[in-house]
Amino acid sequence: MEWTREMRYRKLSDVPEEEYLKLLDETDRAPWRQHFHIQPPTGLLNDPNGFVYYKGEYHLFYQWFPLGAVHGVKYWYHLTSHDLVTFKAHGAALAPDTTFDSHGVYSGSAIVVDEQLHVVYTGNHRTADWERIPYQLVAVLTSQDFVKREQPIIKGPHTGYTEHFRDPKVWFDNGSYFAVIGAQRLDQTGTIVVYRSPDFKDWEFVSELKTDYTDFGYMWECPDYFELDGHDVILFCPQGVEADGEQYKNIHQSGYLLGTLDKETFQMTHGDFIELDHGFDFYAPQTTLAEDGRRLLIGWMGLPDTAYPTDAYNWANCLTIPRELTVEDGRLRQRPLKEWQKRRGTVETAEGYAMKHNIKLHPYEGNCYELLVDIIENESTEFYIELRVSKKESTLLSYNQRERRFTLDRSESGQLAGDEDTRRSVVLEHDLRHIQVFMDESSIEIFLNHGERVMTARIFPAGDARGIRTSTESGQVYFKFTKYQLLQH
The missing domain is CATH 2.115.10.20 (Glycosyl hydrolase domain; family 43)
Structure with missing residues (x-):
């Protein structure tokens, strides 16, 4: 119209x-x-x-x-x-x-x-x-x-x-x-x-x-x-x-x-x-x-x-x-805002190594959650975390250790917003140790190293895009995942 x-x-x-x-x-x-x-x-x-x-x-x-x-x-x-x-x-x-x-x-x-x-x-x-x-x-x-x-x-x-x-x-x-x-x-x-x-x-x-x-x-x-x-x-x-x-x-x-x-x-x-x-x-x-x-x-x-x-x-x-x-x-x-912890509901945790070959850490369900990722050990050149994963879709987070470069890629996040530019990167001042993600039905907000840098985006995946998986380019990374289902009010 x-x-x-x-x-x-x-x-x-x-x-x-x-x-x-x-x-x-x-x-x-x-x-x-x-x-x-x-x-x-x-x-x-x-x-x-x-x-x-x-x-x-x-x-x-x-x-x-x-x-x-x-x-x-x-x-x-x-x-x-x-x-x-x-x-x-x-x-x-x-x-x-x-x-x-x-x-x-x-x-x-x-x-x-x-x-x-x-x-x-x-x-x-x-x-x-x-x-x-x-x-x-x-x-x-x-x-x-x-x-x-x-x-x-x-x-x-x-x-x-x-x-x-x-x-x-x-x-x-x-x-x-x-x-x-x-x-x-x-x-x-x-x-x-x-x-x-x-x-x-x-x-x-x-x-x-x-x-x-x-x-x-x-x-x-x-x-x-x-x-x-x-x-x-x-x-x-x-x-x-x-x-x-x-x-x-x-x-x-x-x-x-x-x-x-x-x-x-x-x-x-x-x-x-x-x-x-x-x-x-x-x-x-x-x-x-x-x-x-x-x-x-x-x-x-x-x-x-x-x-x-x-x-x-x-x-x-x-x-x-x-x-x-x-x-x-x-x-x-x-x-x-710290008061948002009041929204935290059921908690799930997963901990372990991510290596090459795209190993899946945990079959999380649900599209609305707060996810805390602690990087305990990082021996990789680059690691990847995929969110809202299905057979056809995923929202890709990646981190290059040498360059301290964190990238958000929504090229496969579902329907696209705006133009064809689908990647945003930021260089951190310190090694990446903590990621906090707020995932809603059609958005993602990412806080790196307790707010050192922030990345906000709308994404429009299909309803079956629910999984989370990790992988590395080379070497291994030891992660700790803490996921809170967010209560709706």
Whole structure:
């Protein structure tokens, strides 16, 4: 089906109830539905938004087009959780129902101001000539619903920037409120701009964030700023960066700068831009502080302008599991949220040598599990672990000991997403000793050496692809496998 502009901008309020109920039922029965990842009830999910802890629970939103697996007029879908392990769905919290967000509720963030939860987001407005005007808007949570302020806090792009001016992330520091916004300069290069407010009502442009990356893609989306372990961290998603060896191989990238930010001049002294995830499907991450002060991250397990096999069933994408961030050895490290151990159910273990000739270690059953792999001894030049194995399919993990190169190969994982590029590799700083995998019906998240590197991907195997097996190129490896069936809530 070809989606016309009119179809993409059809609003949920204009859809007969019977039609939407049918779509809900079709999505519920569709293949590759996830068991423990956040996914849309229908349609397309993208950026996580408004991630915040407020009055004893976490609030999390995501951008949502309800009517199909395409980018159309966006809503914010609302979830809450006491522990980020189980979530309660509340449906659409923000709809495109004002002049300023008439063509979509775009990305943003949340903050508690005067003991009330405020969300700040970009409203997408189109004129009759289809000219885009971005507005930065605020909505406040009342006892019943979110109430939008009548006027934007920032009207249109600042002078010197194009219509691509969006995704505010807000925070409070030393008596003032700040916001970073992703922007595109008039010369078609990406950057981040900074605004400040004394009262969360009147906002003024302060400066462009000054970094060494003055010509690095044509647009920077989804900026985030925070302090962590004595460092300043800027996250952002540069679009239009060309591949460089094993770097920047996805259609758009997501990464960070680590260093020191001068909060008067907004000059940042930093190291290289480092990708957050080395897999195929990760974008638009957002962070928040946990109740106990930990810095947590959730990302979109998908990419813009990418086709997925689930599109044929009118749904697409999910969110990653929550991750805890730390700074270690001068880099961000991501670990699965420790509270997720509550989901662990039946445990199985296997231990022994893997040698040449593709010896099968254990006939694991089930598609949704957490797998811990400890490499006790490694005398091989390269070893292989195959997951979701059947006679025709497998998802291949391999590790080259000499190069410290870990590779995820989904060329035989079933139906393919995106283009024909099916391999991603990353070089580790330390010998590989530990692998942690979260496997769901149509995704895999891999944490290497307790979060030294992370690889995230969607995979679309057949239902009978359930096995696990190991082999080596030469030499032998002594493995210990621990597999937890993950409880569904």
